[in-house]
Amino acid sequence: MRLPSRYSLFPFLLWWPTVTxxxxxxxxxxxxxxxxxxxxxxxxxxxxxxxxxxxxxxxxxxxxxxxxxxxxxxxxxxxxxxxxxxxxxxxxxxxxxxxxxxxxxxxxxxxxxxxxxxxxxxxxxxxxxxxxxxPSVVLGFTLGAALVIALGQLPNLLGLQVDSQRTAVATLINLAQHLEEADWHAVLVALFTLLVSLACRRLWPRLPALLIGVVAGSLLVAVLPGFFEGITxxxxxxxxxxxxxxxxxxxxxxxxxxxxxxxxxxxxxxxxxxxxxxxxxxxxxxxxxxxxxxxxxxxxxxxxxxxxxxxxxxxxxxxxxxxxxxxxxxxxxxxxxxxxxxxxxxxxxxxHIALPSMAAAILLICWGLADxxxxxxxxxxxxxxxxxxxxxxxxxxxxxxxxxxxxxxxxxxFFYLKRTSQPRFKYTGDGDEELLRLEGSIFFGACHYVQQVLQLSRGERVVVDARHINFIDYAGVEMLHHEARRLQTQNRQLVIRHARPHVIEEIQKLEGSTCPVQFED
Structure with a gap:
């Protein structure tokens, strides 16, 4: 059901009448x-x-x-x-x-x-x-981004002035080369911010721990200007x-x-x-x-x-x-x-916010990103x-x-295509009939694998149980016709059983009434 045009243009009109x-x-x-x-x-x-x-x-x-x-x-x-x-x-x-x-x-x-x-x-x-x-891509990216962000904030936490790098590895190497120039005053401010934020989270979880930590670290710098004179x-x-x-x-x-x-x-x-x-x-x-x-x-x-x-x-x-x-x-x-x-x-x-305090807060954010x-x-x-x-x-x-x-x-x-290009087969032999139960669709990526399975079959009647085939494309139809004609030259049959109507229709479109594939309910 399509919504009236005014709701499409202004969707907030849908919930606005509920506001009291x-x-x-x-x-x-x-x-x-x-x-x-x-x-x-x-x-x-x-x-x-x-x-x-x-x-x-x-x-x-x-x-x-x-x-x-x-x-x-x-x-x-x-x-x-x-x-x-x-x-x-x-x-x-x-x-x-x-x-x-x-x-x-x-x-x-x-x-x-x-x-x-x-x-x-x-x-x-x-x-x-x-x-x-x-979700696995998002999970890996988020974890990696957390590491990249943390590495990028270490110069601010250590009181270093270094050029930004394009990758995490380059950042780490550049940081190691300047580590001896670190300002321990900045490190002290960052540690104080971390301790206050963590204590706040532990003792008063409903309070904005990050904000309180940053304010506490910045106040420390403001109260002791002589000791923390060089803090950015x-x-x-x-x-x-x-x-x-x-x-x-x-x-x-x-x-x-x-x-x-x-x-x-x-x-x-x-x-x-x-x-x-x-x-x-x-x-x-x-x-x-x-x-x-x-x-x-x-x-x-x-x-x-x-x-x-x-x-x-x-x-x-x-x-x-x-x-x-x-x-x-x-x-x-x-x-x-x-x-x-x-x-x-x-x-x-x-x-008045101290940059090392902000860097410490960002490190806590990064820790929260690591799932x-x-x-x-x-x-x-x-x-x-x-x-x-x-x-x-x-x-x-x-x-x-x-x-x-x-x-x-x-x-x-790549992994998705690898799985779908090799659909599962279950084999059942009954005299001259060989039953192959296919669990997956037949599309261009899976055609070669399905064709190999059909060519390895030895029954007089090769029956494909197609109840789980939801989709078949042109490459799949052409492959089934080719295999059906090959079996005909050997006085054998390719039978598609329990196929859905739209799958049968797609297979029959190629040659109509002369379709070499047999169908059974």
Whole structure:
């Protein structure tokens, strides 16, 4: 059933009538919690991406509002994420100096391209295309990205000034060469931040541990200015709402950014839809994947015009929405509005944040990204998928991250095609009849294997039990006709038994009434 056009253009009209004064109050409180969680994370993700701190806040405002209002999920809330931030950094840093105006401009153009790709997928109703990025690829990429991010933050934690590198291995080698230059004052600030954050998580789990840790570490530097004189602080910025930014669509830059934009777009969609489906299963909500894809694309199409870098679903903030009892996407809207209020009125406070404290907070975020129970479960369930996860993980360490995503997808498709190209056969012999029960479809990739099995059969009547064949393509039809004629020259028969009507129809199309294949119910 198609929805009226007004609901297609403005999907928030579907849930808007359910909003009451009570639900508004609940969503406002949940939004406040989400904003408190978003503040340190957004600033940290901006630094990971090589952007000035304020751009992390900008990415948590306009893109979040659009994704919440035009999305399908009640609880999904987006913004900058760790994995996407590191992909942005590795994709754009070879083209411009991180933090520079040119770098920011390129990141915003890349965001627009990724959003356009996402929106087109949703418009063409190809939302399920993201299913080709398997969970094992996402798991391996996330684990690898956590290691890459952690390595990238070690210079800030150690008080080092070193050039950024394109791969994790290169970063590690470069770091080892400058390790003797480390500033133990910076290490002390980072350790203090870690201890406060961990203690807060342990003793008061409901409080924003990251924010408290960063504030404590920064206060330590402020209280003892003589002892921590050389500690680097986050760059200050003028408190404003997200400024309008004109994008520069220079052809050469577009061509250079396009592969990374597609990789970022796919990664963002996989992350967002995985979180949305998980939350929908818990809240018993019916999710429209294509609408959610369009909403994510729209948020990244419009976001960069308001200085917002690429955003995607955030698991921690979305889970907080669900656990806090959010009744509508307005909780996400309130969260974005409160982040905007902080960007306007509290911007001077950011200039007092110690960079080693922020690096320590990012390390804790990286630790949270490492899903070791998921890795162990994957090893128990599927060795081939575990290999895909390992290959993706290794690719993130030795290749650029956007290339690692493609490598993981190709590895996953390789194992999938390997399984489907060798469908299972069960053999049963009954006198002159040899029964082959095929468990799988017959398509071009499986034709050679199925043909080999048929050629090894020795019965007078070679019967293929086809009840489990859901699909057969032209190559499969041609192969069956060829084998049927070969058996006819040997006074033998090829019989297809219990085939579905559409499979019989496809097989008979090639030669009509002269089809050499016999059929039985």
């Amino acid at each position: 004064r009570r639900t508004l109050g609940t969503d406002l409180l949940v939004g406040l919690s989400g904003a408190i969680l978003a503040l340190p994370q957004s600033i940290a993700y901006a630094l990971i991406a090589g952007l000035p701190a304020e751009y992390g806040l900008y990415a948590a405002i306009v893109p979040v509002i659009i994704a919440c209002l035009w999305g399908s999920s009640w609880h999904l809330i987006g913004g900058p994420t760790a994995a996407i931030s590191i992909v942005l950094f590795t994709s754009v840093s070879p083209m411009a100096r991180p933090g520079s105006e040119e770098f920011v401009a390129l990141v915003l153009v890349l965001t627009f391209l990724a959003g356009l790709f996402q929106w087109l997928l949703g418009l063409l109703r190809f939302g399920n295309l993201v299913n080709f990025v398997s 602080l986050v760059d200050a910025f003028e408190g404003t709402l997200p400024p309008f930014t004109a994008l520069d669509f220079e052809v050469n830059s577009l061509l250079q950014l396009l592969p990374a934009a597609i990789a970022c777009g796919m990664l963002g969609l996989v992350t967002s839809l995985s979180i949305a489906r998980s939350l929908a299963a818990k809240s018993q909500q019916l999710l429209d994947a294509n609408q959610e894809v369009r909403a994510q694309g729209l948020s990244n199409l419009i976001g960069p015009w308001f200085s917002g870098s690429l955003s995607a679903g955030s698991f921690t903030r979305s889970a907080l929405n669900l656990q806090g009892g959010a009744t509508s996407p307005l909780a996400g809207v309130f969260s974005a509005v409160l982040v905007a209020a902080f960007a306007v009125f509290c911007a001077p406070l950011i200039a 070791m129970p998921g890795v162990r479960a994957l090893l128990r369930v599927s060795r081939s998928e575990f290999v895909v996860m390992l290959l993706t993980l290794l690719a993130t360490l030795v290749l650029e991250l956007q290339t690692a995503i493609y490598a993981g997808v190709l590895a996953s498709l």
